[in-house]
Amino acid sequence: MSHSLKKPTPTPPPPGNVTDIILESISDGVFTVDHEWRIMSFNRAAEAITGIPREEAIGRHCWEVFRSNMCEDDCALKRTMKEGASLTNSTTYIVNSQKKRIPITVSTALLKDKDGTVLGGVETFRDHSLVEALRKRLDGRFQIGDIVSRSDAMHEILAILPMVAESGSTVLLEGETGTGKELLARAIHNASPRKTKPFVAINCSALPDTLLESELFGYKAGAFTNAVKDKPGYFTATEKGTILLDEIGDTSSAFQVKLLRVLEEQAFVPLGAVDKIKSDVRVIAATNKNLNELVVKGEFRQDLYYRINVVRLKLPPLRERKEDIPLLIDHFIEKMNMLRGKSITGVDAEALQILMCHDYPGNIRELENIVEHAFVLCSSGLIQARHLPGNLVGPQLATRAQDTLTHTLHTTEAIAIMNALKRNNYNRLAAARALGMHKSTLFRKIKRLGLILPETDGRSSSNRQE
Template sequence: MKKPDFNEIILNSVTDGVFTVDSDWRITFFNQAAEKITGVYACEATARMCWDVFRANICESQCALKNTLITGKPVVNKAIFIVNADGKRVPVSISTGILKDENGRMIGGVETFRDLSVVEKLRQELEKNYTVGDMISKNHQMREIFKILPAIAASDCTVLITGPTGTGKELLARAVHNLSPRREKPFIAVNCAALPDTLLESELFGYEAGAFTDARKSKPGRFARAQGGTLFLDEIGDVSPGVQVKLLRVLQEKEYEPLGAIHPVRADVRLLAATNKNLAEAIEKDCFRADLYYRLNVINLNLPSLVERREDIPLLVEHFIDHNNALSEKTISGISGPALNSLMNHDFPGNIRELANAIEHAFVLCPGGLIEPKHLPSYLHSGGNDAVPCTLAGMEAQFIRDALVRNNWKRVAVAKELGIDKSTLWRKMKQYNIRAEISSP
C-alpha cells in the first residue's frame, strides 16, 4: 500500500487552487481546488503544458509564472481571468513562486489561485447600485442626482451643472449624454476658459472662407460637429458678453451664423453647461446676462465637494486602483488602513481630481501589494493622523456623527439621509457610544 504523501494531503485540503510545473512548463501537481475552479481533473492536467490547462488572459504575453522563473521575483495576488473547461471566464487572484530542490537548484514553479467569482459578483452589484456612467458614489446627495438623471437625460432641456473644480462636472455631462436618445451622436466638449474670446467664437460657430485674414477655407465649429448630439460648455461663467449674446440666440432661435456667413445655420444640438462660479453673483455684478442664465438653468445639478462626501473616498480609491492597474504593469492589491486614513482626513481642495492624482502618485512609488502612507504625496501623511480610527467601523461611526451634527441631532432626518431605519440608527449610536444632547427624536 502506497504511503500517504502528507504534502499532497495538505495541499488538497486548502481552498486555493495549486499547481506546479517542471522546467519544461509541464504540470507536475494539480490539487483538488484547482480541479474545482478550472473544471479539469488532475489526471487530465498532469503532464500537459500549463497554458493548455490554465487558460488565462496573460498566458501568451505576460505569464506571471514565467516572469517569476526568469526574474526570481514572486507575484502576489495578481487579478486575472482564466477560461474553465466549460468555456466560461472565471476571475481569479494568482500568486507565483519558485520550486527548488534540496541543493537550492530551481526545478520548476508553483502557482496558487483563488476564485474571485463571489467577489466579482459583489463588485458588479456594487457598481450597479452605486455607479452611473463613469461616476461612482453612495453619498445621499449624489444618489439623488443619480435617481433623477434618466428622466433628465430623456428630455432635451438645457442643464447647468455647478460645483467646485474637480468634482466631475464633465463626467456628469457625459452621463446625461450617454443616457439620452442622442447617445449615438457626438458629444463635444469645449473649455470656454481655455480660449480667448475671438478664438472661442470661431471655435463654437465656425467660419466661412474669407471671413478674416488667412481664412482660406471654411471651417465648421463645435456646434456643427455636435449636430444631432450634445455640446458641453465647461466654465461657461468665463464667456465674454459678446459670445453670451450669440449663445442666447442659439438657445432661443435654435440657429447660429458662422463668421462671414450670409445665412443662419439650424442647430440640432442639446446644450449642457458647467461652472464653478456663482452665476447669480455674476449677474448682480453685470458680468453675466440674466436672460442667458435662465435659459441655461432649466435644470440645475449641483455636485458636492469631496469633503461633503467622504464616504465615497474608499469607493473612489478602489476605482482608481483598478484603473491604474489596467494601465500599468503593476499589481496593486489595495490600500493599507493608515494610508486610507490619511486620505479620509484630508480636505481635498482639488476634490476628486486631487484624489485621482494622489493614487497615480502612489502607483509610481509603490512596487506592489498595498499602498502605504509613504507612497502618497508628502502633504497627505505629515499631519499625524494615526490617532483617528482607520477601520470600517471607525469610519462608519464618524459618518454617523457627521450626519447627526449636520441634522442638529434629529434622528428621523439622519435616518432618512443615511437610508436606514430609525431603530437601526439608534442601535448604531449605542454600538459606537455616540452620545449628545438630542434636540428631538
C-alpha cells in the same frame, strides 16, 4: 499569450453529439482553443455574453475576441496549457462588442481526446454583472459610468440622472474645480437618446472670444486673415450630439448674447457668413462659479442664465462627502491596475489615515492624482505612506493626524448611519441590516455619536419587526 506551443493539433471531435447539445444549453460561456490559440468552438452562451457571433469568433485568436485584462500577463488558460493544471474561479473581466466591461469568473482545463492527446484548451466563463450590481447595492455603492458614491447628495443627483438625460433639456452643472462636472456631463450624454452621436467638451475660459466663437460655430473663407477655406465648427461636427461648455461663467457678455441666440433659435451663423445653419445639439453648461451671484453683479447675462438653468445640478466638494474617499481610492486603484498592468491591492491603514485627513482643495481630481503618484512608486501590494506625495505627510500633518483621523472617522460613521436611517425611513432595524450590524450595535453607535433621531422609528404598529 502570443507564443505557440509546438504540439500536434488533431481534428476536434465531430459536432452533433450529446456533449455539444449540453454545451449549447448551459448558461456558462464555453470556448476551446488549439495550440495556436485560435478558437475552435464557441457556444451559444459565449455569443450572448460577448455579443460576438460564433462565425466571427471561430478561427480568431482568443485575445482578439475577449480583450480581457488577463490576456497579456496572467492568462488562466495560458497557465493551464503550460502547466497542465486546471484552474477554477479566476476573476477578471472582458470587453463585449458594445465596448462594455463585463465582470466574469473563469475556469480552465486541457482539452483532450479519448486517447488522452491534448488538443488544446477549454475555458468556461460566467457573467457576474448581476452579482456585481447586487454587491454594489449591498455596499451602499451607487455607480454610473466612472462616477461612484455613497453620499446622499450624490445619490440624489444620480437617481434623477436618467430622467435628466432623457429630457433633452439644457443642463447647468455647478461645482468646484475637480468635482467631476465633465464626468457627469458624459454620463448624461451616455444615458440619453443622443449617446451614439458625438460628445465634445470645450473649456470656455481657455479661449479668447473670437477663437471660441470660431471653434464652436466655424467660419467661412476670408472671415479673417489666414482663413483661406471654410472650416466647420463643433456645432456642425456634433450635430445631434452633446456639447459641454465648461467654465461658462468666464465668457464675455458679447459671446453670451451669441450663445443665447443659438439656444433660442437652434441655429447659428459661422464667422463671415450671412445665412443661418440649423442645429440640433444639446448644450450642457458647467461652472465653478455662482452664476446667480454673477447675475446680481451684472457680470453674467440674466436671460442666458435663465435659458441654461432649465435643470441645475450642484456637485458637492469632496470635503463634504468624505465617506466616498475609500470608495474612490478603490475605484482609482482598479482603474490604474488595468491601465498600468499592476496588481496593487489597496492602501494600508497609515496611508488611509493620511488620505482621510486631507481636505482636497482640488477635489476628486486631486485624489486621483495622488493615487496615480503612489502607482509610480508602488509596484504591488498595499500603497503605504511613503508612496504618497511629500506634502501630505509633512511634520504638521503628523502632529495632528490622529485627532483629525478620529474626528473624520466619527463624522464618516455618523454620515453613513444617518444615510442608512434616512433610506429606511428611520427604521432602526432595517438600517442596521443595511449596515450589516446588529441592532444593539447600531443603538450604541447612535448614542456614542450623539445622533438625534425622530421619536418614532419608521415602523407602523401593524408591521413590527422586533
